[in-house]
Amino acid sequence: MRYEELSEWLDWQESLHPKSIDLGLTRVAGVHKKLHPGYEPPITLSVAGTNGKGSSVAMLEAILREQGYRTGVYTSPHLQVYNERIRIDGNMADDAALCATFDRIDQARADVTLSFFEFGTLAALDIFARERVDVQILEVGLGGRLDAVNILDADAALITSIGVDHVDWLGSTRDMIAMEKAGIFRPGKPAIVGDPNPPACLCSHAGVSLLGRDFGYELSGSVWNWRGLGAALDRLAWPAIPGRHQFMNAAAAIQMLRSLADLLPVSDQAIRNGLKNVRLPGRFQYFGGGSIPVLLDVAHNPQSAAALAGYLQEQFPGKTIRAVFSVMRDKDIHGIVDAVRGVVACWYLAPLKLDRAARGGDLSRLMQGMGVESIRNGYKTVAEAVGAAFSDAQPDDLIVVFGSFFLASEFLALDLQSGLISGSV
The missing domain is CATH 3.40.1190.10 (Mur-like, catalytic domain)
Known part of the structure; x- marks a missing residue:
């Protein structure tokens, strides 16, 4: 072998x-x-x-x-x-x-x-x-x-x-x-x-x-x-x-x-x-047992991002939503961001150590060019980006982690290691 x-x-x-x-x-x-x-x-x-x-x-x-x-x-x-x-x-x-x-x-x-x-x-x-x-x-x-x-x-x-x-x-x-x-x-x-x-x-x-x-x-x-x-x-x-x-x-x-x-x-x-x-991790997966609730979703194209936006409006009306986001650079990033920008109050751009991943600086410039405000960037790891979202969040906020499967993977590993969140349903 x-x-x-x-x-x-x-x-x-x-x-x-x-x-x-x-x-x-x-x-x-x-x-x-x-x-x-x-x-x-x-x-x-x-x-x-x-x-x-x-x-x-x-x-x-x-x-x-x-x-x-x-x-x-x-x-x-x-x-x-x-x-x-x-x-x-x-x-x-x-x-x-x-x-x-x-x-x-x-x-x-x-x-x-x-x-x-x-x-x-x-x-x-x-x-x-x-x-x-x-x-x-x-x-x-x-x-x-x-x-x-x-x-x-x-x-x-x-x-x-x-x-x-x-x-x-x-x-x-x-x-x-x-x-x-x-x-x-x-x-x-x-x-x-x-x-x-x-x-x-x-x-x-x-x-x-x-x-x-x-x-x-x-x-x-x-x-x-x-x-x-x-x-x-x-x-x-x-x-x-x-x-x-x-x-x-x-x-x-x-x-x-x-x-x-x-x-x-x-x-x-x-x-x-x-x-x-039926169960399927990573699709509108809700973690409600920690200090701040988190929703995880692998929406990585405009169609799935629009579905995510609709779900947030339907299930979490009035919530301040903080989005931890990362995506591959070959995706329709403009379309993804445009689909959810109306429901997200603050963005945290998480880095992924992959050649295909969009860099935080490039993402930030694209989003600023679209008129998106409240963008946080410069984190060294996904854990840092998630930690920043938790640090800024108020008790009634919702953190949404979405985009690449690779981001979801790193987030789930963080969940297991850090104990920041719990109670997936």
Whole structure:
């Protein structure tokens, strides 16, 4: 074995391929065929989209586990440990299993270079095959058509939403991006779109089920109802993942499962229980047990930032909100800031030690150019930025930590180490 420790394998994978992102299926499909010749996959669900992928995957997993299926789930990125990316029956893959699969991949690849994400995708598929899962739920990393997940033909595919993101790889318009994401659809297989305003290229796809046309939802006080063609589910509890946009994700997840009723039967009760019990860290995650409450969210594009702003206005009216913020420089920073600037009283720009991360000085100048006031900068660590927000906060304030997954990861590590906050719900 090349390495004995998981951390060593991951460090090596970061440097193996000359590009951190190299879209294409030839290399990864070839290595997968060597790993599993004659592979017959379990039932496979693929989920793509600009926002809502993680939530939809979590809902599907929760429902299917309630039904008693043995699930394999592949997601990215992770928040705290790499092992989060690969789950079997709700449990993270352990270090030993990951090291063993990385060794198998390393031997199968010969001189083929693989990106970090491609290595992880092959690891997930290898582990799921060996664990003999009943169903695997695969979250697309970037786009769809050329993403490593797409080496498999999904039994059903879901696109949650379409926003302008990753323009260097996917295109600069919603139509161009939608075409890339639609690459996960397969002829004759259920194709679900959970975007309420999908581009025309998705609407014309043969056999597609569209939110608002073929299925939908309606709110009724503290419960909600799902509607499909010739089918309905009434008086569902609100999804346990907060935010009104989660109704779209939940409705699309139900439609996906209903479209597979013959292949993957799921009871109404499993749907009810799954949605009621689903958990997903980093999405409107509230910490209310400390001196100042904190809301953590991985909103890192304008669409998700707008959802965050709406949630803050709805759930925390009148609160003074202090935002600890960091984001990658290739994101639409102007659009993100513009979406939430109306609800944030003071900004604390947290530094991330990554080449892709926007520098505090650049962020500050951009925001000042937008007319944003009350910007705090110059911190050496995320801990310093969070500490400053706590120091300035009054008892009735709310601290919002949002932006990059990497910021969320550092914040959660800080929570565990410092005891500044507690009581995640």
